[in-house]
Amino acid sequence: MTITATPNKWNPEPEIISCAAEIINASGLVAFPTETVYGLGANALDPEAVKKIYEAKGRPSDNPLILHVSNYSQVEELVFTNELAEKLAGNFWPGPLTLVLKAKNIVPLVTRGGLDTAALRMPDNPIALALIEKAGKPIAAPSANISGRPSPTDFESVLHDMCGRVEMILDGGELEIGIESTVIDITNPKKILMLRPGGMPRELIEEVLKMKLDVPDSLSAKRSPGTRYRHYAPEIPVIIYRRDSDLKNLDLKSAGYVGTHEPDFETREKILFSDLKNYARGLFAAFRKFEREKFSCVVAEWPEENSGISEGLRDRIKRSSED
Numbered sequence: 001m002t003i004t005a006t007p008n009k010w011n012p013e014p015e016i017i018s019c020a021a022e023i024i025n026a027s028g029l030v031a032f033p034t035e036t037v038y039g040l041g042a043n044a045l046d047p048e049a050v051k052k053i054y055e056a057k058g059r060p061s062d063n064p065l066i067l068h069v070s071n072y073s074q075v076e077e078l079v080f081t082n083e084l085a086e087k088l089a090g091n092f093w094p095g096p097l098t099l100v101l102k103a104k105n106i107v108p109l110v111t112r113g114g115l116d117t118a119a120l121r122m123p124d125n126p127i128a129l130a131l132i133e134k135a136g137k138p139i140a141a142p143s144a145n146i147s148g149r150p151s152p153t154d155f156e157s158v159l160h161d162m163c164g165r166v167e168m169i170l171d172g173g174e175l176e177i178g179i180e181s182t183v184i185d186i187t188n189p190k191k192i193l194m195l196r197p198g199g200m201p202r203e204l205i206e207e208v209l210k211m212k213l214d215v216p217d218s219l220s221a222k223r224s225p226g227t228r229y230r231h232y233a234p235e236i237p238v239i240i241y242r243r244d245s246d247l248k249n250l251d252l253k254s255a256g257y258v259g260t261h262e263p264d265f266e267t268r269e270k271i272l273f274s275d276l277k278n279y280a281r282g283l284f285a286a287f288r289k290f291e292r293e294k295f296s297c298v299v300a301e302w303p304e305e306n307s308g309i310s311e312g313l314r315d316r317i318k319r320s321s322e323d
């Protein structure tokens, strides 16, 4: 059975948080809001609890999980830190930036997908922070969706995918960012790798580091296995629309359109966002709506801009459109 609760976002009720923390400490699963997407949480240090995350999602066991912390002192217990970690955390935490560092033995292999590194982040959401704090443990949490599907960014989407699979779902309403965190590998301070673009724009990280982020070579890409799997995809096809591409010949009368500009073709419905931030924020919910209402496909506008959230947004659109 799954219980649900709606804590006050800015001042979460202690009874609700205690109940959720008890579940975490009894090796159970709690889905909770962050600022990026909803997470499916378990005690990151308890291998039996973490195994349940993989089972509930149907997630391949070599796809490592991000450990969510509520204060910086936890970081030193979990990984071998360096000056960069402190600097980046100081600038960007709580926020949508995940740091990959050499793991200490306390982090079970199952949590890190068998790797010698662990990924850490402090989420910018009072409900998430209160839960981690109360549980007194780092919480491993991938997105609270069945593996491969669009990440949930509202309560109904979490309920749809996770009802009956988790002990508790915390309703945090709609979320601010809407796509997952940016993941960077800082194990080698001379060569920082961008493993996954996301909610934290590349240029802000580069400004603080005073250096460019590197592209992982094929070996390092293997070290971030999540980037290999089919991801973010609704059950209907996603077609990419570049403004110079010509889709006029396709029959898109039953399609749903998402983007920031009016398309030059007719669709059954258009969801137009005022800017790219809002596009990222609403992308996955739009995918799920068009899927639920049995549209023939999604046509997603390709963001051409080269700053802010656009790199992360392009990554999600591209990967949701691949088989």
Ligand code: AMP
Residues within 6 Å of the ligand: 063, 064, 065, 066, 100, 112, 115, 117, 118, 119, 141, 142, 143, 180, 183, 195, 196, 223, 224, 225, 226, 227
């Ligand atoms: P998700 O939980 O679905 O947002 O995915 C987390 C992603 O972060 C994984 O799929 C990996 O690509 C990346 N990640 C997590 N832990 C590590 C790690 N130890 N080393 C490299 N990448 C990681």
Ligand code: MG
Residues within 6 Å of the ligand: 142, 143, 151
């Ligand atoms: Mg995910």
